[in-house]
Amino acid sequence: MVRALGDAGQSEVLRFLRHHCVQARAVTGDARESIRRSGLRPTHTPAVLVSRGRIDEQLGKISGLTPPHERRKAFRLLVAVLGVADARRRARYCSGGCDHWWHGLSAAG
Numbered sequence: 001m002v003r004a005l006g007d008a009g010q011s012e013v014l015r016f017l018r019h020h021c022v023q024a025r026a027v028t029g030d031a032r033e034s035i036r037r038s039g040l041r042p043t044h045t046p047a048v049l050v051s052r053g054r055i056d057e058q059l060g061k062i063s064g065l066t067p068p069h070e071r072r073k074a075f076r077l078l079v080a081v082l083g084v085a086d087a088r089r090r091a092r093y094c095s096g097g098c099d100h101w102w103h104g105l106s107a108a109g
Contacts, residue, residue, distance in 0.1 A: 010071050011063075017078035018063035024085035028055045037080035038073075045070055046077040 005013065031050045040047045045065065049058045059081070062074045094100065 007066075010068075010075075014063040014065075014071065014074055014078060017075070017082060018059045021059050021078060021081045021085055022056055024082055024089050026055050026059065026081050026085035028053050030055070030081055030084045030088075034077060034080040034084050037083060038076040040073055040077055044073050046074045050077060050081065 031047075034050060035042055035047045038047075042048070042051070046062045049061050052058055059078070062077060065071055065074045090098075
């Protein structure tokens with residue numbers, strides 16, 4: 001988990017997740033479901049940020065949070081945003097097959 005990494009490693013992971021959320025075409029409408037999936041309260045900082053619109057900008061702010069407790073919340077939320085956005089993209093554009101490397105990952109492995 002993100003706790004096992006130092007500050008630099010945590011920042012790198014959060015930036016990586018942010019990049020993939022953007023690549024998966026996350027939209028502002030993904031906020032509510034992402035917050036629900038992450039298990040965060042709507043009042044937690046990352047949840048407030050993702051709900052503010054302009055998703056690309058807000059994801060950048062979320063990935064830049066620095067307090068350790070906020071980074072853990074940011075990690076949970078960014079993973080959820082990626083899951084929501086990727087599921088939509090996979091259903092629309094990849095149902096007939098694609099070459100996204102992450103679509104080839106198995107849940108077991």
